[in-house]
Amino acid sequence: MSTEKIIMAGFGGQGVMSMGQLLTYAGMIENKQVSWLPSYGPEMRGGTANCSVIVSDSLIGSPIITQDATAVIVMNLPSLIKFEKNLRANGRVLINSSLIEKKAERQDVEDYYIPANEIANEIGNLRVANMVMLGAYLELTKAVSVDSVIEAFKKVYGAGKEHLIPLNKEALERGAAVVRG
Amino acid sequence: MTRILMKGNEAIGAAAIKAGCRYFFGYPITPQNELPEFMSKEMPKVDGVYVQAESEVAAINMVYGAAGTGARVMTSSSSPGIALKQEGITYIAGAELPCVIVNISRGGPGLGGIQPSQADYFQSTRGGGNGDYRLLVYAPASLQEAVDLVIEAFDAADYYRNPVMVIGDGMIGQMMEPVEFREPATKRELPTKDWATTGTNSSRKPNIINSLALDPEELEKHNIKLDKKYKEMEEKEVRYEMYKMEDAEVVMVAYGTTARIAKNAVDALEKEGIKVGLIRPITLWPFPYKAFKEIPATAKALLSVEMSMGQMIDDVKIANEGRLPVEFYGRAGGMIPTPEAIAAKVKDILGGAK
Numbered sequence: 001m002s003t004e005k006i007i008m009a010g011f012g013g014q015g016v017m018s019m020g021q022l023l024t025y026a027g028m029i030e031n032k033q034v035s036w037l038p039s040y041g042p043e044m045r046g047g048t049a050n051c052s053v054i055v056s057d058s059l060i061g062s063p064i065i066t067q068d069a070t071a072v073i074v075m076n077l078p079s080l081i082k083f084e085k086n087l088r089a090n091g092r093v094l095i096n097s098s099l100i101e102k103k104a105e106r107q108d109v110e111d112y113y114i115p116a117n118e119i120a121n122e123i124g125n126l127r128v129a130n131m132v133m134l135g136a137y138l139e140l141t142k143a144v145s146v147d148s149v150i151e152a153f154k155k156v157y158g159a160g161k162e163h164l165i166p167l168n169k170e171a172l173e174r175g176a177a178v179v180r181g
Numbered sequence: 182m183t184r185i186l187m188k189g190n191e192a193i194g195a196a197a198i199k200a201g202c203r204y205f206f207g208y209p210i211t212p213q214n215e216l217p218e219f220m221s222k223e224m225p226k227v228d229g230v231y232v233q234a235e236s237e238v239a240a241i242n243m244v245y246g247a248a249g250t251g252a253r254v255m256t257s258s259s260s261p262g263i264a265l266k267q268e269g270i271t272y273i274a275g276a277e278l279p280c281v282i283v284n285i286s287r288g289g290p291g292l293g294g295i296q297p298s299q300a301d302y303f304q305s306t307r308g309g310g311n312g313d314y315r316l317l318v319y320a321p322a323s324l325q326e327a328v329d330l331v332i333e334a335f336d337a338a339d340y341y342r343n344p345v346m347v348i349g350d351g352m353i354g355q356m357m358e359p360v361e362f363r364e365p366a367t368k369r370e371l372p373t374k375d376w377a378t379t380g381t382n383s384s385r386k387p388n389i390i391n392s393l394a395l396d397p398e399e400l401e402k403h404n405i406k407l408d409k410k411y412k413e414m415e416e417k418e419v420r421y422e423m424y425k426m427e428d429a430e431v432v433m434v435a436y437g438t439t440a441r442i443a444k445n446a447v448d449a450l451e452k453e454g455i456k457v458g459l460i461r462p463i464t465l466w467p468f469p470y471k472a473f474k475e476i477p478a479t480a481k482a483l484l485s486v487e488m489s490m491g492q493m494i495d496d497v498k499i500a501n502e503g504r505l506p507v508e509f510y511g512r513a514g515g516m517i518p519t520p521e522a523i524a525a526k527v528k529d530i531l532g533g534a535k
Contacts, residue, residue, distance in 0.1 A: 062441040
């Protein structure tokens with residue numbers, strides 16, 4: 001891994017910001033260079049929320065991802081339409097197929113379809129759909145280890161949420177299984 | 182020290198507390214709201230004071246009052262809010278009081294927008310308020326630098342008895358990066374605050390905090406005294422970074438997060454065999470004019486890259502002393518330049534793609 005540039009997007013409440021923060025925190029735990037840049041402003045109310053995460057072995061220049069995303073993780077349709085164009089050639093687009101029927105349009109990228117909402121419901125909590133997507137992403141890229149993400153989870157959410165760790169672990173694993181093929 | 186992942190606005194607040202700031206007066210405005218929010222939570226834990234004032238004007242005058250007692254005090258706002266504070270800022274500079282002012286700037290003019298912008302360059306370096314005064318202005322490009330400079334700003338303010346501004350665009354406020362809190366790089370011998378209005382205890386003459394001087398002779402003397410201080414800042418406080426300047430054909434000048442985007446453009450162009458360097462002012466005032474003396478003979482042009490319609494370019498022209506053509510690339514209103522567009526501009530300057 002040299003530099004991973006990921007755009008995560010969905011609607012407010014799908015946990016895209018926290019998914020990005022967990023990945024960023026996990027990267028920091030592994031002593032990598034990291035940055036997390038959120039979209040902010042009126043579009044967050046009801047529209048798409050997104051964040052740009054960079055995890056790198058070398059110093060990070062701009063925290064903004066323009067046309068050079070190595071991966072795009074989209075939780076809803078407007079996000080796919082908005083961010084597919086930001087992928088570099090051979091980049092990866094991870095699509096939440098529970099909510100997005102459309103396929104990736106670009107032929108020069110790798111596309112993956114993960115029924116994140118269905119899987120999250122199956123294991124008992126819709127709110128971990130983001131972790132299903134993150135699990136798939138980590139399986140494909142090994143950007144950080146799953147252990148680091150769990151470590152990050154403990155740091156970000158504190159002792160009060162530790163009982164949720166098994167559920168989140170399972171979500172990560174189920175997402176990974178979809179793309180393991 | 183361990184690194185912590187923090188949002189820019191919160192990291193700036195934490196750095197201020199670390200530097201001994203115990204008084205914060207503010208008024209909400211996007212994109213700096215997490216800073217007062219953080220202070221409202223954290224100040225009580227260190228026996229500090231947080232007040233959400235009734236307006237920006239009130240907040241800066243609370244800063245004036247607290248600074249007069251010798252306390253370490255800070256306020257923060259964003260562009261139009263900083264405009265409202267200008268009267269207080271010039272009074273504080275006139276009365277020679279230390280304080281730190283943070284501007285997490287947004288697009289203007291007027292109420293403008295809430296997205297990142299650098300259109301407050303004139304406001305912060307040319308004085309938004311009246312009279313002959315200067316602010317020391319730091320422009321961090323990363324959260325670590327923001328934290329370091331905020332901690333340093335309190336020392337510099339005390340040393341010069343002058344307001345210090347830390348200016349970041351909305352991106353600095355909103356993004357998250359790892360930071361660690363460390364001692365300031367510059368060790369300063371700080372004078373005792375024997376001018377502070379802390380009560381005479383009937384043992385000395387009262388100290389007076391004032392910016393009114395009706396006798397022109399007296400006021401001129403005061404102006405000369407202030408100017409001496411600003412000259413000392415120009416001599417000692419200039420900071421900048423030079424990036425890949427060797428054999429550069431075009432030298433870009435950019436500060437804050439724009440400098441990071443410019444660096445990406447420099448690296449991308451390097452891969453194509455085009456040599457471009459970058460001067461990154463870290464202090465906007467005093468401006469690093471002397472950095473321009475180190476520009477290599479290979480340089481054919483300067484390119485000022487800003488998130489404005491062109492403000493810093495005035496200083497670039499002063500620094501250039503008419504030697505090289507000075508070009509400009511900027512986005513405004515909250516739009517952010519892309520490395521690709523900057524690289525295209527460089528190729529344009531060099532006469533088409535190589």
